[in-house]
Structure formats: structure tokens, C-alpha cells
Amino acid sequence: xxxxxxKVVRTSLAKAPTGIQGxxxxxxxxxxxxxxxxxxxxxGCGKSLLAxxxxxxxxxxxxxxxxxxxxxxxxEKLTANVASLGFDLPELVKRxxxxxxxxxxxxSQIEESGEYNLDGLFxxxxxxxxxxxxxxxxxxxxxxxxxxxxxxAILRSELRRLFRWLxxxxxxxxxxxxxxxxxxxxxxxxxxxxxCVISLDHxxxxxxxxxxxxxxxxxxxxxxxxxxxxxxxxxxxxxVPITSLALTHKALxxxxxxxxxxxxxxxEGKGFFRGSSVLVTxxxxxxxxxxxxxxxxxxxxxxxxxxxxxxxESPSQILRNMRSVGLDLERWVKKxxxxxxxxxxxxxxxxxxxxxxxxxxxxxxxxxxxxxxITNLVPASGSYDVKSMLVRLVDFLKVEQxxxxxxxxxxxxxxxxxxxxxxxxxMDTWIVLRDSKPNGRPRRELYVLKSRGMAHSREAxxxxxxxxxxxxxxxxxxxxxxxxxxxxxxxxxxx
Amino acid sequence: xxxxxxxxxxxxxxxxKKAPAKTSASxxxxxxLYIAGQTPNSIAAIANLKRICEDKLKGKYRIEVVDxxxxxxxxxxxxxxxxxxxxRRLPPPVKKIIGNxxxxxxxxxxxxLQPER
Numbered sequence: 001x002x003x004x005x006x007k008v009v010r011t012s013l014a015k016a017p018t019g020i021q022g023x024x025x026x027x028x029x030x031x032x033x034x035x036x037x038x039x040x041x042x043x044g045c046g047k048s049l050l051a052x053x054x055x056x057x058x059x060x061x062x063x064x065x066x067x068x069x070x071x072x073x074x075x076e077k078l079t080a081n082v083a084s085l086g087f088d089l090p091e092l093v094k095r096x097x098x099x100x101x102x103x104x105x106x107x108s109q110i111e112e113s114g115e116y117n118l119d120g121l122f123x124x125x126x127x128x129x130x131x132x133x134x135x136x137x138x139x140x141x142x143x144x145x146x147x148x149x150x151x152x153a154i155l156r157s158e159l160r161r162l163f164r165w166l167x168x169x170x171x172x173x174x175x176x177x178x179x180x181x182x183x184x185x186x187x188x189x190x191x192x193x194x195x196c197v198i199s200l201d202h203x204x205x206x207x208x209x210x211x212x213x214x215x216x217x218x219x220x221x222x223x224x225x226x227x228x229x230x231x232x233x234x235x236x237x238x239x240v241p242i243t244s245l246a247l248t249h250k251a252l253x254x255x256x257x258x259x260x261x262x263x264x265x266x267x268e269g270k271g272f273f274r275g276s277s278v279l280v281t282x283x284x285x286x287x288x289x290x291x292x293x294x295x296x297x298x299x300x301x302x303x304x305x306x307x308x309x310x311x312x313e314s315p316s317q318i319l320r321n322m323r324s325v326g327l328d329l330e331r332w333v334k335k336x337x338x339x340x341x342x343x344x345x346x347x348x349x350x351x352x353x354x355x356x357x358x359x360x361x362x363x364x365x366x367x368x369x370x371x372x373x374i375t376n377l378v379p380a381s382g383s384y385d386v387k388s389m390l391v392r393l394v395d396f397l398k399v400e401q402x403x404x405x406x407x408x409x410x411x412x413x414x415x416x417x418x419x420x421x422x423x424x425x426x427m428d429t430w431i432v433l434r435d436s437k438p439n440g441r442p443r444r445e446l447y448v449l450k451s452r453g454m455a456h457s458r459e460a461x462x463x464x465x466x467x468x469x470x471x472x473x474x475x476x477x478x479x480x481x482x483x484x485x486x487x488x489x490x491x492x493x494x495x
Numbered sequence: 496x497x498x499x500x501x502x503x504x505x506x507x508x509x510x511x512k513k514a515p516a517k518t519s520a521s522x523x524x525x526x527x528l529y530i531a532g533q534t535p536n537s538i539a540a541i542a543n544l545k546r547i548c549e550d551k552l553k554g555k556y557r558i559e560v561v562d563x564x565x566x567x568x569x570x571x572x573x574x575x576x577x578x579x580x581x582x583r584r585l586p587p588p589v590k591k592i593i594g595n596x597x598x599x600x601x602x603x604x605x606x607x608l609q610p611e612r
Binding site: 101103104105106109110111112113114115116117118119120121123124126127145149 | 567568576591
């Protein structure tokens with residue numbers, strides 16, 4: 001299956017796998033083996049956790065024990081970080097998988113008189129490495145040395161010596177540094193660390209926090225310069241390794257039923273293209289979720305796995321509501337074909353949602369994904385950031401050949417005006433739902449505004465939602481947007 | 496051993512002063528110098544330290560030299576990262592000086608080398 005991976009140039013540069021989900025993909029195998037990698041970012045961005053995860057996985061999965069030199073007086077934090085990865089720090093230390101040395105420099109206690117070097121640090125590090133035959137080292141964070149040692153000339157020259165020593169010893173090292181305002185790190189460490197620099201960012205915009213990772217430099221590997229969203233979750237860090245690359249996904253020709261036979265009829269008698277993206281818009285109560293649920297039911301009945309992301313209603317609400325219109329989704333949940341995932345749209349930024357969606361898709365390998373609704377994930381402002389994340393999501397789904405359906409709430413008025421252009425341009429098919437009250441009798445209306453690559457009907461039909469499920473009724477001649485031509489239009493569905 | 500009270504009348508209370516001429520532990524300096532092999536800085540530090548102590552402490556001191564190349568595990572206890580490092584272990588509080596101790600004034604100030612009266 002073609003998969004959008006960052007381009008990797010195969011050289012003789014060996015890599016040390018980090019074991020961090022998505023990061024090994026983004027770096028083409030891990031961090032440069034036997035070299036020093038700089039991880040920089042502001043406080044709270046996840047540098048210590050990333051460094052610790054690199055060590056823990058190294059020890060537990062790849063047979064490489066590691067030394068953690070902690071310069072920041074954070075024994076509790078380290079123990080908590082390790083616990084969050086599912087391990088017990090004291091136990092790993094006892095088993096000689098990890099060695100932790102707390103290096104504390106209290107400048108108020110220290111006076112300087114004459115020349116010195118940092119051999120003491122070297123000796124402690126060498127002693128630790130020897131004690132557990134370590135292959136990996138973390139220095140977290142080197143910035144603390146700058147506040148502790150007054151003579152910065154000596155410190156810088158010693159740091160250079162230290163990094164050379166680490167390479168001579170063939171240790172794969174991660175050094176963390178605090179982000180600077182005009183430079184990558186506050187004290188310009190990136191000048192000494194030539195091989196690999198990773199930058200972590202943690203932004204809070206409109207009270208929603210988003211985390212991003214960027215490979216700033218990776219000598220010998222052609223890496224994407226993109227920012228990858230990442231999450232800090234139950235198993236540590238997960239990086240979402242997808243990028244908005246060129247549109248290289250293959251267009252499939254198989255078709256899948258919409259779940260309503262009459263709607264399939266409107267689409268050349270066959271329904272949607274497999275792997276296409278479908279947008280369903282409408283004002284409140286027009287039947288968007290019912291349409292999505294019905295589509296899901298039909299897919300499950302074919303034996304396909306469906307992943308239903310719900311951002312407004314709880315799964316049990318959906319199950320109950322759909323039962324009232326004759327859709328039994330519970331049986332598919334029980335059979336393990338239908339999986340719900342409920343989240344509040346504001347619980348995290350779009351990147352966070354993207355990361356969760358990516359993770360679940362990788363785990364469950366669905367054929368169909370529903371996102372209901374996408375409304376609050378895409379702010380009306382349609383900033384570049386958001387659009388780029390959305391493009392990645394849709395791109396990813398297409399590459400995985402997943403047929404996706406997105407519902408979107410619109411307010412009264414022309415749907416083409418109301419729906420963000422960012423969203424509709426990514427969609428292959430756009431179904432518009434509406435309700436109206438001609439002659440006082442309320443009715444629901446459906447029409448296919450566009451559907452790329454097929455001669456779809458331009459008519460509007462009544463949408464009947466009853467205990468028997470969803471059906472299409474008569475053709476509506478008085479619908480403002482649809483044509484009045486009977487039968488499928490001879491004009492191919494261009495937009 | 497209070498010599499003072501025998502010499503004069505009721506002793507004037509002076510909170511800053513302790514009983515004079517008492518051989519107490521507060522006079523005695525225990526110093527530990529951490530080195531890493533016989534490097535020029537380390538050799539200079541040893542020589543400088545001996546000179547300063549002889550000059551200022553007149554025998555009321557003990558210098559212990561710890562070579563971390565031989566005993567690396569001892570670096571942790573006193574949190575040594577720079578070499579040479581001089582640690583004043585007694586009298587409390589602990590004080591540290593890093594460097595080859597060529598700046599005598601800094602050493603005196605850093606170690607607070609006025610023996611207590």
C-alpha cells in the first residue's frame with residue numbers, strides 16, 4: 001500500500017532507534033548512532049520526557065543501557081516520567097538498565113580561584129557508563145551548567161570536549177537545551193552539535209494547547225522540514241509522522257454503497273468511490289449524523305471496519321438515537337467492526353485530534369472513518385495552520401485508502417458560502433441536507449452538490465427518516481439549488 | 496577552663512564573642528582537595544593550599560587529597576564537577592572553591608579563613 005513517508009537518503013549513517021511512536025519514522029530510523037543529538041525547546045515542551053523515553057526504550061527494547069545525567073534537581077519528575085512510560089525507575093536502576101546521576105551545582109556555594117576544567121563531570125560520567133556498560137547517555141539539561149559555572153569560556157570549551165568524548169566512546173547521546181529568543185538554544189549549543197537537532201514547541205492559542213516537533217538538522221539524512229504534531233499520552237510521546245506531501249495517492253475505482261440504495265442510484269448506481277472523502281453539510285436536525293450512521297451500518301454489514309469519531313454526542317447517545325430510526329449499530333460494536341471515539345473539540349488543538357485519529361487508525365486499520373462533526377475543529381477564521389492540519393488528515397486517509405465522511409453544521413443560507421473553503425476543496429463528494437416547510441408540511445431534502453469523477457444526479461430528493469431507516473423519496477422540483485432535470489444529469493460531476 | 500573570669504570582675508556580656516583561647520573544634524579546619532591525576536593545575540593547587548594554610552591556620556588544619564581517577568565514586572558525595580575543587584568540610588557550613596587556588600585572596604574569602612576567636 002503506498003504510504004507517504006518522509007524521504008530518506010540511505011547512507012552509511014547508523015541510527016539508534018528511539019522507540020518513540022512516529023519519531024523513528026520521521027527520522028528514518030532513529031537518532032544518529034554514536035553521535036550527539038540536541039533537543040531544544042522551552043520549559044514544559046517535553047524535552048526531558050523525550051530524552052528519558054529514548055533511554056528507557058533503549059534499555060528495555062534494544063538492549064542498550066543508558067546513563068541519565070540530571071542537572072536540574074528533579075528526582076521526582078524523573079521517577080514520574082519513567083512511571084508514565086509504564087516503568088519503575090528504581091527497578092530499572094537495580095537491574096542496571098539505567099544509571100541516574102544527579103549533578104547539582106549551587107553557584108552561591110562556589111568561589112573560583114584560578115584555572116580549572118570539568119574533569120569531575122567527565123569522571124562521573126565515565127564511571128556511570130562503565131558501571132552499567134551503557135551505550136546511551138542523556139544530559140538534561142546542559143543549561144544548568146551555565147548558571148552554575150561562572151567562567152563561560154571554560155564551560156564552552158569543556159562542553160566541546162565532552163561532546164567529542166561522547167563520540168569517541170561511541171555513545172549515542174541526547175543533550176537537552178532551553179530555547180533561546182533569537183537562537184535555537186539560549187547559549188548557542190547548536191554550534192557544537194553538528195549532527196542532529198530536534199526542536200520541540202508547545203503553544204497555547206485560544207486556550208488550546210498544541211505540541212509540534214521539528215527536525216531542524218539531521219546531517220546525512222534528507223529529512224522533512226515540516227513540523228509534526230505530537231501528543232504526550234498514556235504511553236509517552238507519539239509523533240504524527242504524516243506530512244502534506246505531493247498528491248501521490250492512487251485514485252481507486254471501486255465503489256462503496258452510501259447505505260441508501262436510491263442515493264447510490266444518484267451516483268451512477270454505484271455510490272461513493274472507495275478512498276474518497278465525503279462532506280455532509282446541513283443545518284441542525286437535517287439528518288447529517290443519521291446519514292453518517294447509516295453509511296457506517298452499511299459498511300459494517302459488508303464486514304468492513306469502521307471508526308466513528310464523535311465530537312458532540314456520546315457514543316451511547318448516538319446508539320440510542322440511531323435505534324429510534326431503525327439503525328442497530330450496537331450489534332456492529334459488539335462484533336468489533338464499529339469503534340467509537342468520543343472527544344470534546346476543545347480538549348486539544350487540531351494537531352492533538354489528528355494525533356489521536358492517526359494512532360487509532362494505525363491500530364485498528366479501518367476501511368471507513370467518520371468525523372462527526374468537523375464543525376468545531378475548524379474555526380471560521382480558517383488560519384493557515386488549521387488548513388494545513390486538515391490537508392494532512394485528508395491526505396493521510398486517502399493514502400490509507402480509507403473512505404471518509406465528515407459532517408459539518410451550517411447555518412441557514414447558501415451552503416457554499418457557509419462552509420469554510422478550506423474544508424470543501426478537500427472533499428470529493430459534497431452532500432447537502434436541508435429542511436423546509438412547503439405548504440406548512442416539514443420535509444427534509446437532500447442533494448449532491450458535487451461528486452468528482454462521476455456523473456451524479458443534480459436532482460434534489462426528499463430524505464425520509466423513519467423507524468424503517470433512511471430512504472429517499474420523491475424528486476423535488478421546487479428545490480432552489482438543484483436542477484429540475486429528471487434522472488441523472490448527462491454532465492459529468494465537475495464543480 | 497575559663498581563664499577569663501579569674502582575671503577580672505564579672506565578665507562583660509558580649510554576644511559576639513565566644514570564650515577566648517579555647518581549643519574548640521571550631522578552630523580546626525578539615526579540608527578536602529579533589530584532583531584528577533597529577534596535572535599541572537592539581538599540583539599547583541596542592542602547593543598553593545599548603546602555603547595558604549600554613550600562613551593562615553598555623554597547623555590547625557588537615558588537608559586530605561582525593562584523586563578521582565582512583566576513586567571516581569567519591570565525586571558524587573560532594574557534587575564535584577570541576578577539578579581541582581577544594582571543599583571545606585569543617586567548620587560548617589560546607590564551602591567550595593574551584594580552580595588551582597592561584598588567587599590567594601579568593602581562597603581566603605571563599606573558605607572564610609579567619610580562625611574563630
